[in-house]
Amino acid sequence: xxxxxxFVKKEFMHIFRDVRTLIILFGIPAAQILxxxxxxxxxxxNAGIAxxxxxxxxxSTGLVxxxxxxEFFILKENLVSGDxxxxxxxxxxxxxxxxxxxxxxxxxxxxxxxxxxxxxxxxEPNVAxxxxxYTRAIINDYMTDLNKVEAGSFIAVEPEVKMYYNPxxxxxxxxxxxxxxxxxxLICALMTSVAITREKEFGTMEVLLVSPLKPLQIxxxxxxxxFILSLIDVIVVLFLSWLVFDIPIKGSLVLLMLESMxxxxxxxxxxxxxxxxxxxxxxxxxISLLGLMxxxxxxxxxxxxxxxxxxxxxxxxxxxxxxxxxxxxxDIMIKGTGFTFxxxxxxxxxxxxxxxxxISTMTFKKRLE
Amino acid sequence: MITSDNISKKFGSITALDGVTLNIxxxxxxxxxxxxxxxxxTFFRIVTTLLLPDTGTMTVMGHDTINDYLLLRRNIGYMPxxxxxxxxxxxxENLNFYATVFGTTVKQNYHLIKNIYSHIxxxxxxxxxxxxxxxxxxxxxxxxxxxxxxxIVLDExxxxxxxxxxxxxxxxxxxxxxxxxxxxxxxxxxxxxILCDRVALIQKGRILDIxxxxxxxxxxxxxxxxxxxxxxxxxxxxxxxxxxxxxxNPFGDSVHITFTGDRFDSTIAGKLEKAGHQDLRIxxxxxxxxxVFLELMTVSENDK
Numbered sequence: 001x002x003x004x005x006x007f008v009k010k011e012f013m014h015i016f017r018d019v020r021t022l023i024i025l026f027g028i029p030a031a032q033i034l035x036x037x038x039x040x041x042x043x044x045x046n047a048g049i050a051x052x053x054x055x056x057x058x059x060s061t062g063l064v065x066x067x068x069x070x071e072f073f074i075l076k077e078n079l080v081s082g083d084x085x086x087x088x089x090x091x092x093x094x095x096x097x098x099x100x101x102x103x104x105x106x107x108x109x110x111x112x113x114x115x116x117x118x119x120x121x122x123x124e125p126n127v128a129x130x131x132x133x134y135t136r137a138i139i140n141d142y143m144t145d146l147n148k149v150e151a152g153s154f155i156a157v158e159p160e161v162k163m164y165y166n167p168x169x170x171x172x173x174x175x176x177x178x179x180x181x182x183x184x185x186l187i188c189a190l191m192t193s194v195a196i197t198r199e200k201e202f203g204t205m206e207v208l209l210v211s212p213l214k215p216l217q218i219x220x221x222x223x224x225x226x227f228i229l230s231l232i233d234v235i236v237v238l239f240l241s242w243l244v245f246d247i248p249i250k251g252s253l254v255l256l257m258l259e260s261m262x263x264x265x266x267x268x269x270x271x272x273x274x275x276x277x278x279x280x281x282x283x284x285x286x287i288s289l290l291g292l293m294x295x296x297x298x299x300x301x302x303x304x305x306x307x308x309x310x311x312x313x314x315x316x317x318x319x320x321x322x323x324x325x326x327x328x329x330x331d332i333m334i335k336g337t338g339f340t341f342x343x344x345x346x347x348x349x350x351x352x353x354x355x356x357x358x359i360s361t362m363t364f365k366k367r368l369e
Numbered sequence: 370m371i372t373s374d375n376i377s378k379k380f381g382s383i384t385a386l387d388g389v390t391l392n393i394x395x396x397x398x399x400x401x402x403x404x405x406x407x408x409x410x411t412f413f414r415i416v417t418t419l420l421l422p423d424t425g426t427m428t429v430m431g432h433d434t435i436n437d438y439l440l441l442r443r444n445i446g447y448m449p450x451x452x453x454x455x456x457x458x459x460x461x462e463n464l465n466f467y468a469t470v471f472g473t474t475v476k477q478n479y480h481l482i483k484n485i486y487s488h489i490x491x492x493x494x495x496x497x498x499x500x501x502x503x504x505x506x507x508x509x510x511x512x513x514x515x516x517x518x519x520x521i522v523l524d525e526x527x528x529x530x531x532x533x534x535x536x537x538x539x540x541x542x543x544x545x546x547x548x549x550x551x552x553x554x555x556x557x558x559x560x561x562x563i564l565c566d567r568v569a570l571i572q573k574g575r576i577l578d579i580x581x582x583x584x585x586x587x588x589x590x591x592x593x594x595x596x597x598x599x600x601x602x603x604x605x606x607x608x609x610x611x612x613x614x615x616x617x618n619p620f621g622d623s624v625h626i627t628f629t630g631d632r633f634d635s636t637i638a639g640k641l642e643k644a645g646h647q648d649l650r651i652x653x654x655x656x657x658x659x660x661v662f663l664e665l666m667t668v669s670e671n672d673k
Contacts, residue, residue: 006469017457096642203453210447211470212439318446349549366438368419 003213005042007221011195015225025187029233032179045308047072047131048094050093054077057105059146063116067098067144072134089121089164090341093225096120096131097164112156119162123334132161176241177329178302180234181322184260185296187230188267189274190288195222196275197284205367215366223268230264231257250336259332261327262349269356270321276363296322324348370395370520370551371416376425378411378574385411387574388425393567394451398546400565401555402662408574410450413524416553417447420439425594443471446513446521450528452505456498460508462491463497464515471516481548482511503534510541514550521545523554527561539564549604559659568578570662577665585661591631593656597623598646613637618663623650625660 011235015021049067051062068075076094079085085097099117101107108114118135120128136159143157196219199205208218241247249256270292278284298304300315300322304315317323324345331337339346371393378386386408393399402408414420415427418438420618427434432441446640454463464486468475479486489504489511497508506526513521523542527535542552548648552564560566563582570577578585598604605624608617613634616627641649 003470003472006466009465010455010462013458013462014455202456203449203451204455206414206419206449207447207453207467208470209419210442210445211467212443212472213470214439367421368414 002223004217007213007217008224011222011225014195015229020032021191024191025229025233026236028186028235029179029183030240031113032183033176033244035238041264045071046074046305047127048076049073049095049131049135050077050079050088050097051075051093052082052085052097052099053104054102055104055106057103058366059105059108060100063100063139063142064098067135067138070134070138072138085119085164090335090337094121095127096135098135108157114157116157116159117162118159119164121164123164124305125128125331132159135159136161160180175302176237176245176247177326177333178300180237180329181258181263181300181302181326182293182296183233183237184230184263184325185270185292185322187233188226188264188287189271189292190285192223192226192268192271193274193278193284193288194281195226196272197278197281200275201280209366209368215364217362219272219360219364223272226271227261227264227268230267232260234260247333249333251332251338255339256329256332259325259328259346259349262346262353263321263328266321266349266353266356269353269360271296273356273360273363276360276365299323300326302326321349370397370430371553372428373412373416374426374660376412376415376422376427377414378408378420380422384574386415386422387551389571389574389576389624390425391569391576391579396544396546396549396551398552398554398564398566400562400568401553401571402557402559402562402568402658403555403571404557406573407571409571410524411574412571413447413553413555415521417445417522418442443516444519446516446518448509448513448521448523448526450524454497454505454509454512457496459494459496460500461493463508464511468514468515473516475515478515478517481514481517481545481584483489484544485514486511488537503530503538506530506534506538507541510538512526514545518550520551521552523552525555527556527558531648535561559657559662562658568658570665572666572669574641575669577662577669582658586656586658589656589661589664591627591656591664592633593654593660594626594628594633594651595620595654596626596641597648597650598641601647603644604641604646611637611640616664616667618660620659625654625656627664 015025051064053064064075067073077088079088079097082099088094088097097119099119101115101117104116116139118132120131122128136331139157139159199208206220238249242249271288274284274287274291278287295316296302299306299317299320301317302322306317306323309317328345331342371391373389373391376386377384389412390407401412403409411420414436415422418434418441421435429441430444434441458466461592464475468478485507489500489507491499492504497505500508510523510526513523527538530538535558542554543564546552556562565582567579567581568585569579575590580588596604596608597634601619601622601624605617605619608614608624610624613632614626614627614637615629618625638649638651
C-alpha cells in the first residue's frame with residue numbers, strides 16, 4: 001500500500017509540475033463552458049409532438065393533420081388530459097405538446113381569435129426554438145387558407161409558447177452536460193493514455209516493470225490522480241455554470257456525482273485501453289483525439305440532435321459512451337429526474353466500463369512485448 | 370547466478386539472439402561486449418524478465434525467468450540503456466520514488482549508494498532532466514541499487530559519458546562487486562572491457578568468445594603492428610590491397626594490421642613510401658581486446 005501511495009504521489013508531482021497538463025486539466029473546462037455558451041443552430045425533421053385537443057372540432061383536427069402532413073412533425077400521442085403532459089415529456093420522444101383550448105373552433109369563428117398553447121421541451125433549446133417557430137409558421141399558413149375560405153371575416157390564432165424544463169429557454173442549460181461529457185473524456189482517456197505511454201517512451205516503464213510493483217498497481221497508481229482531478233473538474237464545471245450562467249441542478253447532486261464517477265471510470269479504462277494499444281505519446285494522443293474527441297462532439301447529440309442525423313451516424317451513435325452520459329446529465333440536471341429514468345443508460349455505461357477494463361487487463365503487458 | 374542455455378530470440382525476420390549459452394557466477398563483474406545491434410539489450414531484457422526467449426531456458430539466482438518473474442523482479446536492479454528516470458522529478462525525488470516502489474527507504478540502504486550519491490548530492494534539488502550525462506548515470510545507478518539487489522544489470526551505462534566520469538563509474542562498480550553484488554554490464558568501449566572479470570564477445574546475436582579479458586587477448590596468437598602516416602584513408606586503401614597484409618583495421622590515429630601467415634613483410638615500408646606516403650611509422654604492438662574482437666568478427670563473417 002505504501003508503494004502504491006508513493007506511486008500516486010509521484011504521479012501528482014508530474015501533473016502539478018507540467019503547465020500544459022494543468023491547463024488541460026483546469027483551463028480547458030473553464031474555457032469550454034464559456035465558449036459553448038453559444039450553442040449551434042440545427043435543423044429539425046420528423047420531430048415528435050403530442051396533441052391535447054380539448055375541442056376536437058373541424059378546425060383543430062384540420063390543423064393537427066396539417067402539422068402531421070408536414071415533413072417536420074410526427075404525431076406521437078393524443079393526450080386526453082393536461083395531467084399527462086409531464087409523463088409524455090419524460091418519455092422523451094416528443095419535442096412539444098400542442099394544447100387546443102376548449103371550444104377552440106367555435107370561439108375562433110365567433111370571436112375571431114382563439115388560443116393554442118405550444119409547450120416545447122426546453123432542455124434542448126435549439127430544437128425547442130425551431131419546433132415552436134415551425135409550428136407557428138404552419139398555424140399561420142393554415143389560418144391564411146381558412147381566411148380565404150371564410151371570405152369576409154378575419155380570424156386569427158394566438159399561439160402561446162411555453163417551455164418545459166427550461167422556462168426562459170436559456171441555451172446554456174444544454175451545453176453544460178455537453179461540456180462535462182467532453183471534458184471528462186478528454187481528461188480521463190487522453191491524459192491517462194498519455195501518462196502511461198510517457199513511461200513507455202521515456203524508458204521508465206522498463207524499470208517499473210522490473211520492480212515489485214504489480215501491473216495493476218502501476219495502472220491504478222497512474223489512474224487515481226486523474227480520477228480525483230476529474231471529479232474536481234465536474235465540481236468546477238457545475239459550480240461555474242451555476243455562478244456564471246445561473247444554471248441550477250434540478251435533480252439529485254449525489255446521483256449526478258455518482259453517475260459522473262461511473263463515467264470517469266469508463267473514461268479511465270478507455271485511456272488504459274488506448275495506452276496498451278499505443279507505443280508512443282503521439283499515437284495515444286492521435287487515437288484519443290480522433291477516436292474519442294470528434295465522435296463525442298459529433299455523435300453524442302451534444303451539438304447535433306441524434307434524431308436528425310444521417311442513418312449511419314444514428315447507428316454509430318449508441319456505441320459511443322458519451323451519448324449515454326449526456327442523456328443522464330441532461331435528465332438529472334435539467335429535467336430533475338431520478339434514477340428510475342436513467343437506470344437504462346447507467347447500465348449501458350457499466351457494461352461498457354466492464355468491457356474496456358477486461359480488454360485492457362487482457363492486453364496490458366507485464367513484459368515489453 | 371545466471372545460467373543461459375541456448376537462448377534464441379527473433380523479432381520478425383531479425384534474429385536478435387542466436388543460441389546464447391553462458392554462465393555467470395556470484396559476485397562476478399561480467400561484461401557483454403559487442404557493437405550496436407549485437408543483441409546485448411535483448412539479452413539483458415530476457416535476464417530481467419522483460420522479454421520471453423523464443424527457445425532455450427534461463428535461470429537467474431536459480432529461478433526460471435519465465436515462471437518466477439515476479440520473484441526475480443524483487444531482486445534485480447536494472448538500468449536500461451536509455452535514461453530512465455523522471456526528468457521532471459528532482460534527484461532526491463527520483464531516488465525516494467524508487468526506494469518506495471521497491472518497498473524500502475533511502476536511509477535503509479544508504480550505505481550501498483553513499484559513495485556514488487555523494488557525487489550528485491550537491492544537486493539533489495535539481496530536476497533529473499537537467500543533470501549532465503555522467504551525473505544522470507550515477508543517479509540511475511543509485512536508483513537501481515536502492516533496494517539492495519543481488520544482481521544489477523546495466524545496459525551501456527557509460528555511453529555518452531565523459532572519460533573521467535566513465536573511470537569513476539567503473540570504480541564504483543568495482544566497489545559494489547566487493548559488496549557481493551553480481552554485475553552484468555554491457556559496453557561498446559573496449560577499454561572498459563578489460564576491467565571486467567570475464568567478458569563475452571557478442572556479434573549478431575552469437576557469442577564469439579567468453580573468457581577473462583587477458584586470456585582472450587593472449588589467445589590472439591598473432592603479431593600486430595600499428596602503422597601510421599599522413600594520409601590515413603589512403604593508407605588503409607593501400608594496405609588492404611597488399612596481399613601480404615591479412616587484416617587492416619583503423620584504430621585511433623593509426624591502422625592496426627596483421628600479416629598473412631603471421632609473417633612480417635619487411636618490404637612493407639618501402640612499398641608504402643613508393644606509393645607516396647609520408648611520415649610513415651610502423652611498430653609492433655600488444656594487441657588489445659578490440660583487435661581480438663575485430664579479428665573474431667572477421668573470422669565469424671568468413672564462416673558464413
